[in-house]
Amino acid sequence: MRGDVAHLGPVELLTPAPEESLRFFVEVLGMEIESQAGQSVYLRGWGDYQRYSLVVSEAKTSGLAWMGLRAWDPEALQRRARAIEATGLGIGWQDGAYRFIDPDGHEMRLYYETERYRPPEHLRPSWRNQPQRYTGRGAAVKRLDHVNLLARDVGACRRFACDMLGYRHYEGIRLDSGEEAGAWLSLTTAAHELIYVKDARETGGRLHHLAFWVDTREECLRAADVFIDAGVHIEAAPSKHGVAQGFFLYGFEPGGNRIEVTTGGYMVYDPDHEPIIWSEAERARGQFWGVKTVESLHYYGTPPTEDDREYARAAGVAA
Amino acid sequence: MRGDVAHLGPVELLTPAPEESLRFFVEVLGMEIESQAGQSVYLRGWGDYQRYSLVVSEAKTSGLAWMGLRAWDPEALQRRARAIEATGLGIGWQDGAYRFIDPDGHEMRLYYETERYRPPEHLRPSWRNQPQRYTGRGAAVKRLDHVNLLARDVGACRRFACDMLGYRHYEGIRLDSGEEAGAWLSLTTAAHELIYVKDARETGGRLHHLAFWVDTREECLRAADVFIDAGVHIEAAPSKHGVAQGFFLYGFEPGGNRIEVTTGGYMVYDPDHEPIIWSEAERARGQFWGVKTVESLHYYGTPPTEDDREYARAAGVAA
Amino acid sequence: MRGDVAHLGPVELLTPAPEESLRFFVEVLGMEIESQAGQSVYLRGWGDYQRYSLVVSEAKTSGLAWMGLRAWDPEALQRRARAIEATGLGIGWQDGAYRFIDPDGHEMRLYYETERYRPPEHLRPSWRNQPQRYTGRGAAVKRLDHVNLLARDVGACRRFACDMLGYRHYEGIRLDSGEEAGAWLSLTTAAHELIYVKDARETGGRLHHLAFWVDTREECLRAADVFIDAGVHIEAAPSKHGVAQGFFLYGFEPGGNRIEVTTGGYMVYDPDHEPIIWSEAERARGQFWGVKTVESLHYYGTPPTEDDREYARAAGVAA
């Protein structure tokens, strides 16, 4: 079963402030508009091999509409669809993709057929092993990297992702109560491509954040300089996570969704890697260099609950 | 078959100048001595999960003794051994590893059982998701990253690696004559973990270079500062490859083997990735930013041929 | 008068834990021992042009014994000595240096004659425009950068530094009460070389921190990785100051003195630069990217007061 699912993306993000959100993704994150249709804009990082990795759509509220996953080949797609259908979490086929939900209600779309990016003249790169010209605009994110989903039952979601989608479990958090509060999962040697963390609000189907990749820590620091001067609310300034050792910057796009600029971490080459499970006591150390984790990272998600709206308003984003 | 082989390492490197070589790996590259036995020293980068990734052994000449490959599980090991044996390139079993050669004569050792690193007190890391304390000594390389082997018939070696070991072919070079002159291969999404390039000397079983990973380009620049002041001959100053986009620094360890400090590159997520094949005309552009490729990178390998000895002597290393 | 004083350094730091302090400066910060005499060790960064920039001396408590300042020429030295003597803060001449105190009681030593560094063979650099070989050990600090002194009357100290020593006033903090709570001063275009901040303990002659320079933000991040794994207490993880825009890492050497690894900031070229004065409201924003300033940065200094000892003990340093 290992290898049936190749990678994450694209994802569809909802925003009640579509114009401002678009300006954020283009001017601040430095993504390109690949196309537009209806209430949706299709965006890409300069390193995304597919036509787009992010769909930003106008909606009444924020949140993640669905998360795409590309199957390794047509057989893998059929195999996964059948297996998921048997769990009762399937929705059905649409445009070649098999739609389903995870145990917390997040919609996922598994597909195989895709379109590779063919850059227009003004975005043609100098070297053929790069899908698009590097423009260096704003944070200049390279590609969609990972998705962090809130869940009422992290353990159930983690088991679903591992058993049904082939994710490997690299790190996790277990509370003193025994409850599983976080799971870092990957389809490759990268330390995380999908994360589930406990939803403090006990709702369902919510997004914690989308993360976009840059190649170096220095670019993450630059991104913070870009954010602060563009008036983007920085929720957590650049630092290094203890869990998974990713280097991060967290801010909010105007629609209210949390966005991470990420790099670093480590590669897991060991085929028998035992998940590293952190206790509450260990988590109390804060981040890698001792930075106390910002409170809002523990509860805020999108769409926001009533309780989240105050925080969103203070951050100057749609609530 | 995809996934039978998990990763590269350890490798055994030969040196006619063992004391000086050891000093290079410890003081300049910043590796740790894990243990010693007979004429061999076992070394590791701070991020290697196994006990060691490099064995440095005293020998009459330089070069690569063998290259280790870890199988995904015991069944995968048996499956690969049987398949390779059928090609006639097998040598046989030794200490749980299946020994064989590639079509150019490089010895490889496929194994499954391994020892994970258990750091002594003074090398215990602050976080459990890191195998060893980061000391920051010299270039402070994180782990063995890839091996570049010279081959008389690159195509034959590339096919062997793909068909027998499960490598994927991401980039390559084809001469105007039609001859395959280079192949960038990987077991994971990383852009290269094994490279074959044409041996200009038409010998066999020679090493082009060993590459060690650092996380950022800035660390690669630092490594060059460390090299120059440590009297290490820099063959190619830090810059970015056109092929595979890796950021590099090439120097020679005192035994005469070429060592790269590497970072960067890109990840291949596309399961149907078509190899990107470069023509002679394209290669004539030089490296990514136009740096002309240093001549010696086209011919020098270890063990050196008679023709290589002059270059080695000029570089101040064992010839 | 502009230009009578050329630069800061060396400084003498006191420590009740001399062996552990020495290990910190050599192994963690990566400085070299230039010589030893009595209870003192003379240390240098690889970029310091003088023989040493830091004297670490065994003492009953921590703190700064004195801070050296090099005069531009012999006449400048005499001119300053006479002017300071007239203020009543002079102590007198010793070994060619004029000793005096600032209004808060910190001893300073103004001198002209000095010894330039002559590296021994094993520390000879590859290029003659660098005083010493770059070894890349630990944080590998380049040179002493600035000193931050606590003061009961910041305004009085600032005026003394500007009027008597020729410092320029680039940034400052003024409380709502009208009291001057911080002053960033420089002898050059660098944004700060001497800082005075309000001593919350209302003692006298105390040190806030010594800062050592690295050339890039990336090296500051590396330094944090080195600190955490060396068991050095990190008081404030790498981030960017709002005031003066310096990039910082704060930790404690085992003797209890606060040490900063610093880079970044900006250059002041305007000869008529108006000091930028920050209000309490502005300071409440925290650091550049919104990181809340760590509480202990507002009160802890060396030698510690009774109230500071608890913090020192928690940080695992001499109290």
Added chain:
Amino acid sequence: MRGDVAHLGPVELLTPAPEESLRFFVEVLGMEIESQAGQSVYLRGWGDYQRYSLVVSEAKTSGLAWMGLRAWDPEALQRRARAIEATGLGIGWQDGAYRFIDPDGHEMRLYYETERYRPPEHLRPSWRNQPQRYTGRGAAVKRLDHVNLLARDVGACRRFACDMLGYRHYEGIRLDSGEEAGAWLSLTTAAHELIYVKDARETGGRLHHLAFWVDTREECLRAADVFIDAGVHIEAAPSKHGVAQGFFLYGFEPGGNRIEVTTGGYMVYDPDHEPIIWSEAERARGQFWGVKTVESLHYYGTPPTEDDREYARAAGVAA
């Protein structure tokens, strides 16, 4: 006399391809258009404290029209004007600036009165100690850093700059013939702000390059990524100079003028710094890490001579 001249800038650059040049400075280097008048556009880096640091003007050929220098105060301006006038190199007063030429015929304009930058709303920074918002566009250069002028008699120009303008002489090149072939000069502790190098064409008043500052080496590497994909001819890929240790990237703006993106180097604190003079033999080592200096750096300047035009055409810029 030390201190009569405060700093370099603005400078006026000539281009026969004004539209393309403007696009380069705005889109690739990331500068802002502050204003336009007649055939001139006034540009600034995000860290320039004055209204503009670069004037780009349409002309029949490329080259430097003049180089501005700001005096420390009105008296310094008068003092310098009188002294220069006495040398016979004065031109006269214009709009409050004293115009003169150096011994090679480069026009310089010394002034005191200036306008500080007042950003419009959309370029207002988040922190008051930064003149303008950091937009992160393209190479995002911070400010004009230094000018490198070609000269037939380097020694004469160096002496003029030191004796008449107060520059300090930090590094230099002396040929085996005894001729002075390069001089690195500064008004501050920065290792170079004005450079004279031998004009191989023996013309007069030519420009070697203008250099713009970025804060880190990583930004210089990014700039090369931006250049290559924007179709800017890279003359010398990022590396580190041996002389003065500056980190560099050289390319050509469409008008044919050489532009450097620079960072790094070292600070000279020693008031008695002896110039470090390099011999031909030492220069033969190439750059810091051994990169051979690109041939065209030894002869090409603007305006181009007949002999330079071929190179300019090959680089795709105005000739």
